[in-house]
Amino acid sequence: MAYKDPEKKKQKMREYRQNNKDKILEKTREYRQNNKEKIAEYYQNNKEKILEKTREYRQNNKEKVAEIRRKYTENNKEKIAEYYQNNKDKILEKTREYRQNNKEKVLKYKREYGNSPKGKSLSVNKYAKVRGAEGNISVKHIKSLMKLNKCNAPNCQHTDNLEYDHKIPISKGGLNIDSNLWTLCPNHHREKSKYDHSLNQSLKPDWLDIDYKIQEVEKPKTAQLSLF
Ligand SMILES: [Zn+2]
Numbered sequence: 001m002a003y004k005d006p007e008k009k010k011q012k013m014r015e016y017r018q019n020n021k022d023k024i025l026e027k028t029r030e031y032r033q034n035n036k037e038k039i040a041e042y043y044q045n046n047k048e049k050i051l052e053k054t055r056e057y058r059q060n061n062k063e064k065v066a067e068i069r070r071k072y073t074e075n076n077k078e079k080i081a082e083y084y085q086n087n088k089d090k091i092l093e094k095t096r097e098y099r100q101n102n103k104e105k106v107l108k109y110k111r112e113y114g115n116s117p118k119g120k121s122l123s124v125n126k127y128a129k130v131r132g133a134e135g136n137i138s139v140k141h142i143k144s145l146m147k148l149n150k151c152n153a154p155n156c157q158h159t160d161n162l163e164y165d166h167k168i169p170i171s172k173g174g175l176n177i178d179s180n181l182w183t184l185c186p187n188h189h190r191e192k193s194k195y196d197h198s199l200n201q202s203l204k205p206d207w208l209d210i211d212y213k214i215q216e217v218e219k220p221k222t223a224q225l226s227l228f
């Protein structure tokens with residue numbers, strides 16, 4: 001069947017592809033299986049062109065690519081873990097090499113990531129996890145603390161180098177939950193930490209029991225265990 005109108009032909013092709021997705025996929029798979037060498041040769045001969053096209057596509061379809069990657073990772077966890085196990089040395093070597101050759105880029109990325117809400121929440125959660133605390137600080141909470149940008153000691157005007165602090169310290173049974181995390185300036189943090197570690201009343205900062213600015217602290221679950 002010949003179409004004189006190229007638009008009509010295109011439309012028909014589109015329809016055919018739409019209605020025969022599985023069949024086409026199967027055919028493609030089959031073709032690839034049977035023509036591995038031919039395909040590899042084509043790739044070798046057109047590597048630069050293909051890589052350029054791929055780069056271009058990725059650049060123009062960032063969200064789509066990220067979504068595909070996310071889905072693939074989600075659906076292939078075991079496969080990815082297995083691949084990593086079988087290629088660990090190679091992957092580590094490649095990573096080392098990349099880091100070596102892109103020191104500034106890596107540093108910049110680390111700095112940016114470390115200062116992002118996601119990076120901050122990860123490092124707080126890691127801190128809490130190695131100390132055996134329950135819970136997880138949300139990225140959303142870190143974002144709101146960043147937006148608030150204040151030391152929670154009353155009347156403190158510091159907004160530089162704020163530090164994250166568990167109101168009820170993890171070492172004293174505090175949970176790693178949003179309502180138990182706030183920011184303090186380095187000076188007030190140091191002052192509170194001295195008291196946190198010793199629980200010596202004479203070291204308790206006079207500002208500490210005055211009105212918490214974020215939310216009321218939830219009672220840590222573990223506190224109920226120490227009734228006797
Ligand atoms: Zn302060």
